[in-house]
Amino acid sequence: MTNLSKTGTALETPPGDGAPRAFLDVRDLKVHFPTDDGLVKSVDGLSFQLEKGRTLGVVGESGSGKSVTSLAVMGLHRLGARGKNVRMSGEIWLDGKELVGADPDEVRRLRGREMAMIFQDPLSAMHPYYTVGHQIVEAYRVHHKVTRKAARTRAVELLDRVGIPEPAKRFDSYPHEFSGGMRQRAMIAMALVNNPELLIADEPTTALDVTVQAQILDLIRDLQKEFGSAVVIITHDLGVVAEIADEILVMYGGRCVERGPVDSIFYEPQHPYTWGLLGSMPRIDREQTDRLIPVKGQPPSLINVPSGCAFNPRCPYADVPAGDLTRTERPELREVGSGHFSACHMAPDERTRIWTEEIAPKL
Amino acid sequence: MTEPRNPAREASHDDDAAPLLKVEGLVKHFPIKKGLLQRQVGAVKAVDGIDFEVRRGETLGVVGESGCGKSTMGRLITRLLEPSGGRVEFDGADITHLKTAGLRPLRRDIQMIFQDPYGSLNPRHTIGAIVSAPFRLQGVEPEGGVKKEVQGLLERVGLSPEHYNRYPHEFSGGQRQRIGIARALALKPRLVVADEPVSALDVSIQAQVVNLLDDLQDDLGLTYVIIAHDLSVIRHVSDRIAVMYLGKMVELADRTSLYQAPMHPYTKALMSAVPVPDPRRRGAKSERILLRGDVPSPIAPPSGCRFHTRCWKATQVCATKEPPLLELAPGRRVACHHPENAADQVPGDAPLASARDAVALVGTAPPAAPVPPQAPAGEQ
Numbered sequence: 001m002t003n004l005s006k007t008g009t010a011l012e013t014p015p016g017d018g019a020p021r022a023f024l025d026v027r028d029l030k031v032h033f034p035t036d037d038g039l040v041k042s043v044d045g046l047s048f049q050l051e052k053g054r055t056l057g058v059v060g061e062s063g064s065g066k067s068v069t070s071l072a073v074m075g076l077h078r079l080g081a082r083g084k085n086v087r088m089s090g091e092i093w094l095d096g097k098e099l100v101g102a103d104p105d106e107v108r109r110l111r112g113r114e115m116a117m118i119f120q121d122p123l124s125a126m127h128p129y130y131t132v133g134h135q136i137v138e139a140y141r142v143h144h145k146v147t148r149k150a151a152r153t154r155a156v157e158l159l160d161r162v163g164i165p166e167p168a169k170r171f172d173s174y175p176h177e178f179s180g181g182m183r184q185r186a187m188i189a190m191a192l193v194n195n196p197e198l199l200i201a202d203e204p205t206t207a208l209d210v211t212v213q214a215q216i217l218d219l220i221r222d223l224q225k226e227f228g229s230a231v232v233i234i235t236h237d238l239g240v241v242a243e244i245a246d247e248i249l250v251m252y253g254g255r256c257v258e259r260g261p262v263d264s265i266f267y268e269p270q271h272p273y274t275w276g277l278l279g280s281m282p283r284i285d286r287e288q289t290d291r292l293i294p295v296k297g298q299p300p301s302l303i304n305v306p307s308g309c310a311f312n313p314r315c316p317y318a319d320v321p322a323g324d325l326t327r328t329e330r331p332e333l334r335e336v337g338s339g340h341f342s343a344c345h346m347a348p349d350e351r352t353r354i355w356t357e358e359i360a361p362k363l
Numbered sequence: 364m365t366e367p368r369n370p371a372r373e374a375s376h377d378d379d380a381a382p383l384l385k386v387e388g389l390v391k392h393f394p395i396k397k398g399l400l401q402r403q404v405g406a407v408k409a410v411d412g413i414d415f416e417v418r419r420g421e422t423l424g425v426v427g428e429s430g431c432g433k434s435t436m437g438r439l440i441t442r443l444l445e446p447s448g449g450r451v452e453f454d455g456a457d458i459t460h461l462k463t464a465g466l467r468p469l470r471r472d473i474q475m476i477f478q479d480p481y482g483s484l485n486p487r488h489t490i491g492a493i494v495s496a497p498f499r500l501q502g503v504e505p506e507g508g509v510k511k512e513v514q515g516l517l518e519r520v521g522l523s524p525e526h527y528n529r530y531p532h533e534f535s536g537g538q539r540q541r542i543g544i545a546r547a548l549a550l551k552p553r554l555v556v557a558d559e560p561v562s563a564l565d566v567s568i569q570a571q572v573v574n575l576l577d578d579l580q581d582d583l584g585l586t587y588v589i590i591a592h593d594l595s596v597i598r599h600v601s602d603r604i605a606v607m608y609l610g611k612m613v614e615l616a617d618r619t620s621l622y623q624a625p626m627h628p629y630t631k632a633l634m635s636a637v638p639v640p641d642p643r644r645r646g647a648k649s650e651r652i653l654l655r656g657d658v659p660s661p662i663a664p665p666s667g668c669r670f671h672t673r674c675w676k677a678t679q680v681c682a683t684k685e686p687p688l689l690e691l692a693p694g695r696r697v698a699c700h701h702p703e704n705a706a707d708q709v710p711g712d713a714p715l716a717s718a719r720d721a722v723a724l725v726g727t728a729p730p731a732a733p734v735p736p737q738a739p740a741g742e743q
Contacts, residue, residue, distance in 0.1 A: 061565040062536075165656075179657045180429075209428035209592065211654045214636035218653060236566055239595075239638030243645060262642045278640070280570035282599035284622070285639045291577070292599065294570030298535050 020093030022049035023230055024073070024198055029090035029100075031068050031077060038303040042068040044254040046090075047333075050247075052197060055224065055231040057245030057262070059238060059277070061299045064251040066234045070200045073232075074117055075099055075107035094198060113143040116191035120203035122183035126175040132186045133159075133171030140193045158189040162219060181212035185219065192223060199224075200232045205240060217244055238281060242266060247339075250274050253300045253310035256333060260340030270342035270351050272315045275359045286363070293362060309345060317354065321345040382416035383454060383554055383586050384440060389413050390448035391435050395662065408661050409435040411610035412449070414688065417554070422580065422587040424601030424618075426594055426633070428658055432610040433590045437558045440588065441475050442466055453554070471501055474547040478559035480539035484531040490517070490542055491527040497549040516545040521575060537568035541575065548579065556588045561596060573600060594637050598622055606630045609661055609669040612688060616695040624704040626697040629670050632722065653723040668700065675721040676701040678712035 031043040043065040050056045058066050071077055073094070077086045092099040094115060099107055119125040127135060136155040137148065144151070152171070159167035162185040175183055184204065191199060201220065205213040221244055224231050233244060241248055242262065249259040250273065258271040269275055279293030297314040300306055308327040312318045318326045325345045333341040336348050344351060392406035410432040417423050427433045438444040440451055442458055451459045458469060477483040484493055494513045498505065505512040514524035520541040531539055540560065547555055560576065561569040573596065579585060591597050597604060604621050606614040606629065614627040625631045632652045654673050659665055665672045671681035680700050688698040691705045700709045 061567060181657055209658075210594065210636045211428065211632060212657070213638070214651070214653055215655075217638070237638065238566070238640040242640045242642045243638045266640065266642050276567055280567045281640060282570075282573070282595040283640065284595045284598060284634070284637050285641055285644065288598070288618075292570035292573055294574060295567035296571075298537065298568075299565065 020096055022093075023052045023095055024050040024232075025091070025093040026069075026073065027091040027093075029069065029072060029092060030088065031065075031072050032087040033085060034087065035303075040302045041254050041305060042302055043072065044305070046251075046254075046256055048249055048256065048259060050198075050230045050232065052230045053224070053228045054246045055233060055244055057241030057248045058232060058234045058251060059236060059241055059248060060251035061236065063299055063302060065254040065302075066251055067202055069251075070117065070202050070232065070234055073099070073198075073200065074111055074115060075102075075104070076111075109143075112139055112196070113194045114196055115198040115200065116194065116196035118184075118187055118191050118199065118201040118204045120206055122180070122187045122207075123175060125187060126183065128175055131172050131174055132178065133173075136186070136190045136193055139190050143194050154193065155189070158193050159186065161223075162186070162189045162192075163215070164189070180208055181215065184208060184212075184216055188216075188219065188223070192227070195227060196229060198230045198232070200234070202234045203236070204233065206235070206237070213240075220244065238266075238277060250277070253305050254302060255310065256341075256343065257311065258340075258342045259333075260337065260342075264337055264340040268337065268340070268352075269355065270336045270340070270348070271311075271344050272317050272346075273311050275355065276314075278363055279359065283363075289362075309343075317346060320350060320354075321347075381455060383419045384417040384588075385452040386416065386440060386449070387414050387452075388449035389436070389439060389446055389451065391432075391439055391444060392447045405662055408610050408664060410439060410446075411661075411664070413607075413610075413612045415605055415612060415615055417586060417588055418603075420580075420584060420586055421602040422589060422600055424597040424604040425588065425590045425607060426592060426597050426604065427607035428592065428633075430609075430658055430661060431607040432661070433607050434558050436607070437475070437556045437588065437590050441473050441556050442469065443475070467501070471497075471503075471550045472552055473554045473556065474550070474552040476540075476543055476547050476555060476557040476560045479563055480536050480543055481531075481563075483543055484539055486531055489528050489530055490522075490534075493531070493542060494545045494549060497546060501550060503550060513545075513549070516549060517542075519548070519579075520545045521571075535568075537564050537571060540564060540572055544572075544575065544579070548583070548585075551583065552585070554586045554588070556590070558590045559592070560589065562591060562593060569596070576600065594634060606633070609658065609664050611669055611698065612696075613670065613699070614695075614697050615688070616697075620692070620695055626691060626695065626702040626705050627670075627699050628674050628676050628701075628703060631703055655721060655723065668698070671715065672717065673721055675718050677715040677718040677721070678709065679715065680709045680712050682715060 027047050029043055029046045033040040033042060046069060060066050072088060073092055077088060088100055090100060094110065133152065133155050136158065137151040140151045140154055156167045156171055159170060164170050164182060164185055178186060204220065205216050208216060217240065220231065233241065235241060245262050247260065248262055248265040250257050250271065252273050258265065258269065258274050265274060269278065276295035280295060282292060295314055300310050306313050308329055309331050312326040331343040331345045333343045336342045389410055390412055391410040392408050394403045395405040395407065396402065397404045413436065425433045425436065435444065439446050442461065446459055450457060453469065453473065461469065491513055494516055495509045498509045514527055517524055517526055522538060522541055534542065561572050564572060580587060589600055598618060601618050603615065603617050605612050606627065608629050614621065614630050621630065625634060632654050635652045656673060659672060667683045668681040668686050671677040674681065678701065686698045686700045688696045690696050691702060701707050
């Protein structure tokens with residue numbers, strides 16, 4: 001691991017290694033991958049906080065750094081190539097412990113027990129050769145010294161809790177014998193078996209049908225109430241975050257462009273990219289519109305991130321701020337409302353005006 | 364989008380009233396074979412008797428969950444698969460059992476856009492070769508040469524003519540989907556079947572492609588069958604919508620009435636499950652219907668109405684008698700004994716025991732009496 005110089009610290013983050021200010025406190029996280037084509041800056045200075053019992057929705061296009069962030073929190077980047085192919089810097093505080101510089105063995109003890117992850121594709125996240133029950137028991141016994149029988153009882157309890165019918169019988173089934181929705185439930189059971197305090201769900205419902213998606217979101221919501229854990233939901237579907245998140249973080253080109261309480265992001269968004277996301281979605285709850293308002297162009301390359309504001313080549317308002325500011329200077333996150341941050345060069349009044357007069361009426 | 368998209372097109376054909384595509388009793392069973400002698404032991408009833416028609420110039424949207432047979436249906440009407448039964452008529456001609464040679468002229472008229480923009484383009488061919496393949500295969504020599512025509516097509520779908528000599532890996536998902544669209548449009552087809560054309564794309568790119576399909580329909584007078592699982596996308600693009608469940612069509616109606624007043628309980632459940640990007644509506648969701656369980660297997664579908672195992676309105680008759688697809692209101696066909704928003708077809712029938720637990724009504728607003736959460740078992 002190489003420590004990168006700390007530049008571009010977001011304004012709301014105090015400099016230095018002060019004590020963590022939240023249950024999960026990520027500060028100026030950078031994850032870079034050196035490749036033959038150049039340095040891929042997947043995450044480039046990301047900060048956020050999350051308290052227990054709260055749900056954070058992370059949205060953005062593919063390649064915006066959502067999943068890389070979650071793998072960094074789980075400490076999974078250093079596993080594959082023993083840290084040779086990844087450069088990480090910044091701080092990740094989980095319940096008062098710093099994870100980026102921590103001993104890998106220490107992180108391994110936390111992984112699964114204090115933090116757990118639900119992956120997008122349960123068929124590839126589960127081992128096809130072992131029964132579902134075996135895999136849940138394994139996850140439990142790694143962290144708890146209990147007998148096989150006790151672990152089995154615990155696993156059956158969990159399978160029952162996530163809504164799998166006849167859990168004692170299904171315990172001995174293989175992953176391929178489950179349907180997609182059941183597999184996702186089993187994976188949630190596996191993630192929850194150690195009562196983790198932080199649960200990261202990476203596109204937990206993307207592979208599922210809409211009726212099953214509703215069941216799984218409902219389940220995650222219930223389980224969070226019951227266990228009081230902090231939940232991070234990574235998704236590209238704004239409908240999903242609107243259903244389940246308390247706060248939203250919008251990522252673009254490896255950085256946070258806007259974050260805040262769910263209501264602020266949906267009703268007073270302050271970043272042109274967020275406007276673009278809201279405008280590109282066909283909405284079932286509104287009057288039929290003739291045309292969608294897409295974001296023009298393509299997502300940025302993470303090797304040659306556009307200078308200045310990464311969104312400037314696609315931004316319809318790139319010329320609003322005076323001079324060449326959007327092309328030369330990277331905008332920092334600034335507080336625009338209570339707990340609501342946005343990284344845009346446009347003056348707040350100007351943004352509010354564009355949103356209320358030009359964008360909101362078209363949605 | 365509801366008004367005629369291209370008035371010129373209306374006059375272009377002699378027989379406008381006749382549908383472009385007519386499907387009757389379409390069936391596709393995939394045999395399951397077992398043992399040394401490969402005896403057939405069963406069949407996956409992917410499509411099990413559906414009737415519908417596609418009118419000239421309209422967009423018919425087809426929705427349903429995975430395994431409902433919507434993709435198989437798309438491949439049957441484009442004749443990439445041979446039906447096991449029923450009849451497919453394109454522009455008045457029976458195409459149900461045409462062989463390769465007979466199908467060749469048809470390929471000019473019916474084209475397909477595929478879901479996966481990575482799998483549907485040959486990585487070793489240049490974009491020029493891919494988009495000009497239809498001309499080569501059909502022996503068509505457009506005015507001004509193939510290359511000029513292909514570059515025109517690339518421009519039409521929002522790519523640059525300079526992309527002619529590049530390879531698919533140089534393009535992003537959205538651009539690849541545009542290449543697939545250019546290829547499908549090369550021979551000026553009359554019917555385009557798009558199977559999940561935008562589901563592999565990012566939201567911002569999805570909107571670009573949806574708008575492109577819309578523009579192309581206006582300009583070229585295309586007829587679309589768009590297959591998708593996303594109900595918001597389907598509502599945006601379609602004039603009429605067909606809802607499928609386990610190989611059957613359960614409801615077929617125009618867009619406005621389907622979304623405002625769905626008649627089939629399954630359609631209603633499907634629509635109430637769509638996550639709405641409006642956090643303030645979370646509290647108003649006490650009406651949300653949450654189906655329990657999964658779609659049954661198409662190898663042994665339930666008797667009678669296939670939805671009766673998950674339906675909250677199911678009665679005795681639903682388990683035994685299959686409801687026909689009937690026109691219960693002008694332009695609205697529904698296959699249900701006890702439709703919503705319409706008169707009950709079999710009133711007074713005794714409800715099934717399973718119907719009581721078929722669904723949960725979910726409200727995330729503070730409910731009057733919240734169920735106390737179970738104590739987390741095995742707490743450390």
